[in-house]
Amino acid sequence: MAKPLRVALLGCGVVGSAVARQLTDDAADLAARVGAPLELIGVAVRDVTKPRPESGVPPELFTTDAESLVSNADLVVELMGGLEPARTLLLRAIEHGAAVITANKALLGADGPRLYAAADARNVDLSFEASVAGAIPLLRPLRESLAGDDVQRVMGIVNGTTNYILDKMDRTGAALPDVLAEAQELGYAEADPTADVEGHDAQAKAAILASLAFHTRVSSDDVHCEGIMGITDADIRDARKIGCVVKLLAICERTPDGVSARVHPTLVPRSHPLASVHDAFNAVFLETALAGELMFYGKGAGAAPTASAVLGDLVQAGRHRVVGGHGPRESAYAELPVLPIARTQTSYFIRLDVLDRPGVLARVANVFGAHDVSIESMRQGVRRSEEGLAILQLVTNQAADESLVATVEELRKLDDVHEVSSVLRVEGM
Numbered sequence: 001m002a003k004p005l006r007v008a009l010l011g012c013g014v015v016g017s018a019v020a021r022q023l024t025d026d027a028a029d030l031a032a033r034v035g036a037p038l039e040l041i042g043v044a045v046r047d048v049t050k051p052r053p054e055s056g057v058p059p060e061l062f063t064t065d066a067e068s069l070v071s072n073a074d075l076v077v078e079l080m081g082g083l084e085p086a087r088t089l090l091l092r093a094i095e096h097g098a099a100v101i102t103a104n105k106a107l108l109g110a111d112g113p114r115l116y117a118a119a120d121a122r123n124v125d126l127s128f129e130a131s132v133a134g135a136i137p138l139l140r141p142l143r144e145s146l147a148g149d150d151v152q153r154v155m156g157i158v159n160g161t162t163n164y165i166l167d168k169m170d171r172t173g174a175a176l177p178d179v180l181a182e183a184q185e186l187g188y189a190e191a192d193p194t195a196d197v198e199g200h201d202a203q204a205k206a207a208i209l210a211s212l213a214f215h216t217r218v219s220s221d222d223v224h225c226e227g228i229m230g231i232t233d234a235d236i237r238d239a240r241k242i243g244c245v246v247k248l249l250a251i252c253e254r255t256p257d258g259v260s261a262r263v264h265p266t267l268v269p270r271s272h273p274l275a276s277v278h279d280a281f282n283a284v285f286l287e288t289a290l291a292g293e294l295m296f297y298g299k300g301a302g303a304a305p306t307a308s309a310v311l312g313d314l315v316q317a318g319r320h321r322v323v324g325g326h327g328p329r330e331s332a333y334a335e336l337p338v339l340p341i342a343r344t345q346t347s348y349f350i351r352l353d354v355l356d357r358p359g360v361l362a363r364v365a366n367v368f369g370a371h372d373v374s375i376e377s378m379r380q381g382v383r384r385s386e387e388g389l390a391i392l393q394l395v396t397n398q399a400a401d402e403s404l405v406a407t408v409e410e411l412r413k414l415d416d417v418h419e420v421s422s423v424l425r426v427e428g429m
Ligand SMILES: NC(=O)C1=CN([C@@H]2O[C@H](COP(=O)(O)OP(=O)(O)OC[C@H]3O[C@@H](n4cnc5c(N)ncnc54)[C@H](O)[C@@H]3O)[C@@H](O)[C@H]2O)C=CC1
Pocket: 010, 011, 012, 013, 014, 015, 016, 044, 045, 046, 066, 078, 079, 080, 081, 082, 084, 085, 103, 104, 105, 106, 130, 131, 134, 187, 188, 189, 190, 191, 300, 301, 302, 303, 306
């Protein structure tokens, strides 16, 4: 057995506590797998007096001096979240020659290349399996197992909190704020849960996935993002009526013109495998040139599942310390253009309240035709006859997103249209 490797932990919240606990409870096995004991030399926290019995960390190991801690470690595990001071501490750790492990998708999505460059310059590992889809081994397959293949498409549910919320709304009719509080209690949500419900957590994850899948730098800012705050009971009911469920999807695609990445609420047919992803589970489908279709499923959030991914990275980085070598570096050589959503092919579900008068269907259909958008199906909903209104629910075929946006804009201006009451993208029909 080699000499102990010094491990510094930054943050002792939901995930940090679970990692710390496992470092103690499973010390002998982890040492045997690494080839050296993993010695926890300190845990950086904001308040050293706060009791954290669940972590099993001896009180003397807590410190507020994160800078000194990272300067003395072989392996630094960042589980604080947020851009700063996480970025500065990771860069300092790398500068001192430590391998770094992080679950911080917000930081990777905003500034990943800077961390990669620093890690490459010092020849140390930068690992982040927990940052996307929690426990699911997804980034290592993309970075390593599929390094000889060409990924065409990545589509999936990568945010546990919003899946938990949408699933509960669908299955029990519960209201969004109540279910969000439950997801927070269960440790799924971000410290600021608006990152979950506004889609920014999934946006950062989509940036990480697209970067790895397409060997091209894609930052969070390149990812079109719509969250779930606008999803209403009526949307969930409409989805049900047309045999669908609403899911927040991340979709990254390679096209002849470049690559795109987007996150938005999406109608998915109930027969689609993503429709049966319940609670805080995540699921991601890959389409590749050689392997064909691959599916990854598991727990995307929560203390123990996320700790599993962090510890896997920690063991791998530890092994590299013991026997030499390091994990993959940034692969961004392809430098493909990153396309805006306007140029992505999508299809829309549109709900319209129209004036119930002769010729209205033809005039509505004309607007679609004028933008080269064809209608896949149309359904007339319950009439609100006292107001002289009828409800139309249409699903389009695939078209450029900009054409669909233009179609909706023009529908809104039509005299026959009282209101465009819902617009959602559709996948898998
Ligand atoms: N909770 C989950 O299911 C998952 C979380 N993650 C990521 O893991 C990281 C940690 O998440 P959680 O444990 O859920 O968050 P958390 O909010 O429970 O824990 C973060 C801890 O870091 C501490 N902290 C923050 N800034 C600090 C500073 N400047 N100095 C010292 N301590 C500081 C906080 O006080 C808190 O105790 C985040 O990047 C999150 O995005 C990734 C996958 C799943």
